[in-house]
Amino acid sequence: xxxxxxxxxxxxxxxxxxxxxxxxxxxxxxxxxxxxxxxxxxxxxxxxxxxxxxxxxxxxxxxxxxxxxxxxxxxxxxxxxxxxxxxxxxxxxxxxxxxxxxxxxxxxxxxxxxxxxxxxxxxxxxxxxxxxxxxxxxxxxxxxxxxxxxxxxxxxxxxxxxxxxxxxxxxxxxxxxxxxxxxxxxxxxxxxxxxxxxxxxxxxxxxxxxxxxxxxxxxxxxxxxxxxxxxxxxxxxxxxxxxxxxxxxxxxxxxxxxxxxxxxxxxxxxxxxxxxxxxxxxxxxxxxxxxxxxxxxxxxxxxxxxxxxxxxxxxxxxxxxxxxxxxxxxxxxxxxxxxxxxxxxxxxxxxxxxxxxxxxxxxxxxxxxxxxxxxxxxxxxxxxxxxxxxxxxxxxxxxxxxxxxxxxxx
Ligand SMILES: Cc1cc2nc3c(=O)[nH]c(=O)nc-3n(C[C@H](O)[C@H](O)[C@H](O)COP(=O)(O)OP(=O)(O)OC[C@H]3O[C@@H](n4cnc5c(N)ncnc54)[C@H](O)[C@@H]3O)c2cc1C
Numbered sequence: 115x116x117x118x119x120x121x122x123x124x125x126x127x128x129x130x131x132x133x134x135x136x137x138x139x140x141x142x143x144x145x146x147x148x149x150x151x152x153x154x155x156x157x158x159x160x161x162x163x164x165x166x167x168x169x170x171x172x173x174x175x176x177x178x179x180x181x182x183x184x185x186x187x188x189x190x191x192x193x194x195x196x197x198x199x200x201x202x203x204x205x206x207x208x209x210x211x212x213x214x215x216x217x218x219x220x221x222x223x224x225x226x227x228x229x230x231x232x233x234x235x236x237x238x239x240x241x242x243x244x245x246x247x248x249x250x251x252x253x254x255x256x257x258x259x260x261x262x263x264x265x266x267x268x269x270x271x272x273x274x275x276x277x278x279x280x281x282x283x284x285x286x287x288x289x290x291x292x293x294x295x296x297x298x299x300x301x302x303x304x305x306x307x308x309x310x311x312x313x314x315x316x317x318x319x320x321x322x323x324x325x326x327x328x329x330x331x332x333x334x335x336x337x338x339x340x341x342x343x344x345x346x347x348x349x350x351x352x353x354x355x356x357x358x359x360x361x362x363x364x365x366x367x368x369x370x371x372x373x374x375x376x377x378x379x380x381x382x383x384x385x386x387x388x389x390x391x392x393x394x395x396x397x398x399x400x401x402x403x404x405x406x407x408x409x410x411x412x413x414x415x416x417x418x419x420x421x422x423x424x425x426x427x428x429x430x431x432x433x434x435x436x437x438x439x440x441x442x443x444x445x446x447x448x449x450x451x452x453x454x455x456x457x458x459x460x461x462x463x464x465x466x467x468x469x470x471x472x473x474x475x476x477x478x479x480x481x482x483x484x485x486x487x488x489x490x491x492x493x494x495x496x497x498x499x500x501x502x503x504x505x506x507x508x509x510x511x512x513x514x515x516x517x518x519x520x521x522x523x524x
Pocket of ligand 1: 130170249252281287288421498507
């Protein structure tokens, strides 16, 4: 079915933010025509793959500290308008019960992302809004106070427009960054950097850590500027893979690492494989080894394969008595275990990134209504804005909150 040629409100993008905006725009304006256009053949691809197919809808505790990009104060203002209790109640009303896991992440009790997508689509229908797809918008022009949207499917003239086209992560889902061009044509600027975030990092081909492929440990990753200043740190599950590193701690640190090294080629990313130990405490343990071998100590905190690899990295005999270690050997082992500098070669790119860092600068948006300060009648929400969150449901929460504000405000 083709969209009508005229609508009061049109939303481009039927991802998390666009669906949320459609529900609230439809509910708030039952007598108006609310249309959603999406270029994808299959709707909700990103919701369906989220959280390993279970969809991590939000987090028990959402604060602006879990986000980067725009100022935390600005992000907080939007999150407060539709917070976690409101999100839980909203999904409950749509028939989706959420459960909290030990990590604080909230998932549907069905453990199926499909439950979340179906509920949102039903919510859109009940609100009176209509979704049309595949209708990829390739052109937006202004016609007096209206917008004229066009594509190979036809055109729609609309009074209000909500742009919810997402970022560039997982481009095969339909979010390929085309929205950035559209919003620039409407007068907006973009942050000077737009780059993959929550993305696995690569190591040189045949790096020793790649031989540990499949091994997952709790570790701390830290980004430091060339002058030694600590810029960011995350502790969590770290997965060695055939190409490099992945897992929650790596994904969380990735945006800080990518950002830092674009400014400062001397920035470093180090890993502490034994997060409860510091340089001083681990060195003290090595000094007290006596006849005990280093491998015996390492086995207390690390898997055997990793422990042996770290000894090899420090060029020490894992089974020799500890009191035989020279000062240099001790230092080398401390460095390998507690602050190993990772020779990261790059990242897996937008195809494997969960989110996009950068986008429309928040000062260009009136956050009370998510209205453009540049283009009257335009609202913006979701990942197209300069906001990216950590692993844990924070990115969807931004989509729900900003989509709600945009939806009720049109
Ligand atoms: C693998 C993966 C797992 C994830 N898991 C989680 C998770 O568990 N929890 C969490 O909080 N976050 C997760 N995220 C992040 C989260 O999915 C996104 O932040 C969120 O979906 C962004 O919503 P959005 O509506 O802004 O954009 P998107 O979901 O990207 O939606 C944008 C929509 O716009 C459409 N579109 C784009 N351009 C056009 C155009 N020109 N014309 C018409 N339509 C267009 C696209 O087809 C798409 O449907 C995950 C992301 C990925 C990739």
